[in-house]
Amino acid sequence: MSDSPVIDTVVFDVGNVLLRWDPRLLLRKLLPDEDAVAHFFAEVCPQSWNERHDAGLPWAEGVAEAVGRHPELADVIQAYRSRWLETLDGAIESSVTLLKALKAADVPVYAITNYSTEKWTESQPHFPFLESFDGAVVSAHEGVIKPDPRIYQILFDRYGVDPARAVFIDDSPRNIAASEALGMRAVLFTEGIDLPEALRAAGLRSW
Numbered sequence: 295m296s297d298s299p300v301i302d303t304v305v306f307d308v309g310n311v312l313l314r315w316d317p318r319l320l321l322r323k324l325l326p327d328e329d330a331v332a333h334f335f336a337e338v339c340p341q342s343w344n345e346r347h348d349a350g351l352p353w354a355e356g357v358a359e360a361v362g363r364h365p366e367l368a369d370v371i372q373a374y375r376s377r378w379l380e381t382l383d384g385a386i387e388s389s390v391t392l393l394k395a396l397k398a399a400d401v402p403v404y405a406i407t408n409y410s411t412e413k414w415t416e417s418q419p420h421f422p423f424l425e426s427f428d429g430a431v432v433s434a435h436e437g438v439i440k441p442d443p444r445i446y447q448i449l450f451d452r453y454g455v456d457p458a459r460a461v462f463i464d465d466s467p468r469n470i471a472a473s474e475a476l477g478m479r480a481v482l483f484t485e486g487i488d489l490p491e492a493l494r495a496a497g498l499r500s501w
């Protein structure tokens with residue numbers, strides 16, 4: 295560690311690091327039981343469908359495609375778009391507190407997030423800290439999602455972030471692995487983690 299560059303930049307994921315996201319919260323209000331919810335996410339609007347929006351597909355197109363496959367669930371699919379904010383279960387306050395402390399100490403803070411353009415715009419007024427980053431790379435704006443190395447490179451190039459001096463926080467092991475392959479240090483986030491201590495252990499200078 296003593297031969298490694300000092301870490302002076304923090305890069306956050308958003309979903310399930312700063313904001314709790316669980317689409318089942320909404321679907322349980324719209325469908326009769328857990329089997330129906332599981333079927334919806336397995337067959338109607340699976341993760342691959344969601345990732346297409348994160349990569350830039352407009353929600354209107356994604357909804358129309360899903361309704362075409364499952365017209366019997368048209369109301370539910372349309373509600374998944376119109377009531378999407380109900381998939382968010384509030385901020386993870388310990389992470390937001392840390393973000394604010396880093397900002398107050400003039401530590402550069404950035405975000406790389408898989409998020410649709412439409413939902414990012416909807417989320418910002420409800421969670422003002424989403425506008426506090428020194429820069430944010432939103433997947434749908436760029437047409438590329440984590441863990442594709444290109445999305446990390448966009449951060450490095452656009453904001454002059456040196457990967458050897460940055461630590462990345464994400465809840466996905468594959469996204470962590472991608473960041474480490476590009477020379478970043480990383481912290482795998484789980485709720486309950488002592489995130490300030492984890493950042494110090496990764497080499498972040500005191501703040």
